[in-house]
Amino acid sequence: MDFLRFENQEFFYLFLLVPLFLVVFLLARYSRKKNLKKLGQWELIERMIPMRSGKRPWLKFFLFLLAFSSLTMAAVNPQLGYQTEDVTRTGVDVIVALDVSRSMLAEDIRPNRMDRARLAVSRLIDQLENDRVGVVIFAGSAVTQVPLTSDKEAAKMILRTVNTNSVQVQGTAIGAALERSIAGFTNSNGASRTIILVSDGENHMDDPLPLAARAREAGITIHTVGVGTSQGAPIPVYQNNRLTGFLQDNQGNTVISRFDEPMLREIARVGGGVFQTGSGPDLGLNQILQHIRDMEQQEYETTQFSEYESRFHYFIALALLFLVLEFLIFERKSKWLSRIRLFDVS
Numbered sequence: 001m002d003f004l005r006f007e008n009q010e011f012f013y014l015f016l017l018v019p020l021f022l023v024v025f026l027l028a029r030y031s032r033k034k035n036l037k038k039l040g041q042w043e044l045i046e047r048m049i050p051m052r053s054g055k056r057p058w059l060k061f062f063l064f065l066l067a068f069s070s071l072t073m074a075a076v077n078p079q080l081g082y083q084t085e086d087v088t089r090t091g092v093d094v095i096v097a098l099d100v101s102r103s104m105l106a107e108d109i110r111p112n113r114m115d116r117a118r119l120a121v122s123r124l125i126d127q128l129e130n131d132r133v134g135v136v137i138f139a140g141s142a143v144t145q146v147p148l149t150s151d152k153e154a155a156k157m158i159l160r161t162v163n164t165n166s167v168q169v170q171g172t173a174i175g176a177a178l179e180r181s182i183a184g185f186t187n188s189n190g191a192s193r194t195i196i197l198v199s200d201g202e203n204h205m206d207d208p209l210p211l212a213a214r215a216r217e218a219g220i221t222i223h224t225v226g227v228g229t230s231q232g233a234p235i236p237v238y239q240n241n242r243l244t245g246f247l248q249d250n251q252g253n254t255v256i257s258r259f260d261e262p263m264l265r266e267i268a269r270v271g272g273g274v275f276q277t278g279s280g281p282d283l284g285l286n287q288i289l290q291h292i293r294d295m296e297q298q299e300y301e302t303t304q305f306s307e308y309e310s311r312f313h314y315f316i317a318l319a320l321l322f323l324v325l326e327f328l329i330f331e332r333k334s335k336w337l338s339r340i341r342l343f344d345v346s
Contacts, residue, residue, distance in 0.1 A: 201260030222271025
């Protein structure tokens with residue numbers, strides 16, 4: 001079965017120019033006829049210009065509109081895709097809970113905790129193969145950024161847009177992140193569900209341990225990944241992408257954000273998973289990936305589609321055909337054309 005989609009739907013707005021072209025054409029025809037009438041009686045003027053055609057300008061205008069419409073459709077680029085059979089795959093459902101609080105801007109690992117975490121998670125997604133992945137981001141509240149999906153490229157594309165402004169409520173609520181992640185497994189069951197919590201561990205707003213216990217009771221494993229160092233670093237403050245200073249407390253002291261390893265270790269213990277940290281590009285996620293590979297796999301169906309094929313070139317060919325025809329038709333009657341009967345338009 002064929003599936004049609006339009007790659008650049010915003011170009012459909014160009015069709016709004018068609019009524020404008022018609023108004024301009026009618027005004028031009030009216031103005032020309034009005035100027036001719038100033039020369040004398042209309043019947044006499046018509047006899048003086050016997051080669052004038054009343055239909056040919058309309059035909060040329062109609063061909064112009066067809067050419068314009070064809071070029072517009074070429075810009076829209078209709079595409080056809082072909083549905084294949086439903087494929088049953090086996091894999092693990094993984095939800096990554098990524099900390100996007102301001103403390104993730106600390107630069108105790110380069111370039112900063114946030115950039116290093118996004119890069120590591122993106123590399124993990126590349127290695128998940130047939131598994132499904134979701135992304136929850138959190139600071140003072142938690143948001144499901146990517147529901148469970150097998151579309152890895154879409155997940156990575158959305159992940160690249162995540163930053164410390166993606167969640168309006170500041171702070172760090174790991175419990176809310178775990179609760180949102182657990183809810184993300186609504187359509188998933190079995191022992192093939194895991195949460196990977198990526199954070200610096202600074203928790204200021206709730207107690208995540210009861211949520212970790214609830215997840216474990218539901219058969220969901222929680223792994224934790226620590227981002228940062230125990231020495232910590234100040235939290236930079238930016239305005240218009242320019243560094244203006246460092247975050248200060250109410251007494252005017254510079255806030256030092258430190259990696260809270262005990263908290264993340266305890267969450268992993270209660271959640272039945274493992275704790276990892278590291279300064280390398282993967283932040284220890286490769287070791288967690290090995291644990292995921294050892295988990296029970298569940299079956300799920302996905303509908304596969306081939307890549308969509310563009311059809312814009314057909315509309316370009318039509319546009320060229322209409323433009324050539326428009327060029328070959330003269331507004332005035334032609335004795336030469338009448339003799340060869342190329343166009344029978346009076």
